[in-house]
Amino acid sequence: MMNRVSNRLESLDILRGFDLFCLVFFQPVLASLARELDNDTLNTLMVQFRHVHWEGFVFWDLIMPLFMFMAGVSMPFAFRKYLKDDSRKSLYKRIFKRVLLLWIFGMICQGNLLALDFSRIFFYSNTLQAIAMGYLISAILLIHLDIRGQLIVTAVLLLGYWGILTFVGVDGYGKGDFTPDRNFAEYIDRIILGRFRDGVNVTEGGLDFGNYRYTWLLSSLNFGVTVMTGVFAGHILGSSKITKVNKAVWLLSFGILQIAVGLLWGMQMPIIKKIWTSSMTLYSSGICFILMALFYYVVDYCGKGKYFAWLKIYGMNSILAYILFSIVDFSSLIHSLFFGLEQFLGNGYQPFVKLCSVSLIFAVLYFFDRNRVYLKV
Template sequence: MSTITAFPAQAGEVSAITGEGEKKGRLYSLDALRGFDMFWIMGGGSIFHEIAKATGSPFWGAIAEQLEHPDWNGFHFYDLIFPLFLFMAGVSTPYSVGRELEKGKSRTQLLLRVIKRGLILVLLGVIYNNGLQLHPVSEIRFCSVLGRIGLAYMFANIIYLYTKERAQMIWFVGIIVAYWLLLKFTAAPGFAPGDLTMQGNFASYLDRLIVPGKLYLGIHDPEGFASTFPAISTAMLGIITGNLLRNSPMLPVKKVGVMAVTGVIFLVLAQIWNLDFPINKNLWSSSFVLQVGGISLLLLALFYYVIDIAGYKKWAFFFRVIGMNSILIYISAHFIDWSYTNNAFFKWLGQLVGEPFGAVALAITLVFVKWLFLYFMYKKKVFLKV
């Protein structure tokens, strides 16, 4: 299903400053950005929530609010976590699948591998949602974060395998435009065309109609079938970016400029499109694709410049340790009682600090305990790969 592999953590890794190095190597900045992304899921967000509770400060409260999802329309920083991960999965495609093509692997071989990986992630998502228990089908939630990553990754990689770069760009644009038109001119029965409420939009209605088991919100699932299609565009944007980083003859600094300028343009277009098709993570709306795509491009441009071009790597080691085992730390929450472990080692510290900041201290140590586990895996050169 998935494998624990042991190999040199630095194998094949080189600075991305030289063109030949980029083609062969692993981007340190990509691992670091992936770790930065996962940091918020593995407990970084909880630290700020506890600080907000302890201080009662409007400032910390505003930050904590950014680490929650809006109920429906709108955008908070926390909405970026999932699509940023999917974007980075796309960026890695030219470095993995592309390299295998160059080594002589056939497209059929790689197609089977891509499909296998996608379906394994779907299965892991079902297990993550429901545990290793028997449930009636009606009580199983089949939609999941890992499932969406698996399906979007799979279809984006299939497009990558059988198309050139120009066609990949057309697919990126075509999917989000088609999705916008679909939701603009359709609706659930009894609602006016273009209704984008949770009850009335066509994507949620389609999920209620065809998705087996239960939906996360009863009438809607944020990882539903229909909204997976625009998520393919998020992965495609990552692939297009990976092509730029690995294959373009541009100087690395110019690549940073292209990513930064494109990111800003995407953010402007997202605000314009928001007027007609609101930014909405639940629907993975087309404006949301541009919003998160723009921010993802800006973040990757920053990390790539600072780490791979300027060479400032030491500060990013903390995040790289997380990023090298991102799937492992994500699924571990369902199989390891991290709170129990944290209390076993550090409850005394929370008691010593006292209220109201004892909970803040324990939130910090929880991240520390998880990071130490990942560091141990890193030092042993053991990584979970799907």
């Protein structure tokens, strides 16, 4: 739904804009340049902009956790009015509406819903759906528990996921096996999602799961944890008892602590984004805390937000930016308009097309921003 917005935490909108700018503009253009120019410097830089195959973590692996983290940061601010007025019924309507919309948008973006082909529809396979699950878990905790209770349940979810993957085993899956084909989260997705899992092909011999190894169902426990770490950051940022500079210090300190614990935990349970291990959850959330501290200090404490205001064009319409990038092929339009330039640009033609394509997304977002209209769910 398109809504006008009220006062918001400026650093959060700018950080969200930074995340979406990397996703829908910077990385696509950089990747196109690297493919066409085969430059050593670009190829080295691209290591940070390609997901690791399994174990490990690079900058590009942060995009999804950061998106989810920021959804959590905004929740204490968004829920404050409802909780103060004790209007939980209307709040739950808002929550379920948002979860449903995010789920449908996720199926549109990556679940092949628009293909109208039942055999190619995938039920749970997208960042927006991970946000929906994390948001639902976090919303329930935020409504019914105080901060201490939220911390306890979040720790239980984090440790519970670790315990299940470490100690539970069925049919050769699990019991501390964190390999792509034999971890317990993989088993749960295959058994429950089955035909509706992303990457699946139906053959005469049964289901072929191919090389797709992202997990979603059991990993939802830690999706909730990732969003909850954002909620805790939101509690810090929304506190009237902590000075602005100390808010940045607290965020930075907790971020460093989470990174340290995540790295230590990774010695037993590897940092693996595709199955959202508990070590990865802490490690990525620690980086999110540090980025939130940096952006909050620069934008809200030092008042330098005007230098980054253009990022808010992405941040204020992040869902729309994600959907446009995922489902609209702007490159076809650019090819149609400028195909004659290929003979002159040579290897630079494809990067030119990509640059123009992602610039069109920015133009659409700019138009909506100028009219103060934003896609809200």
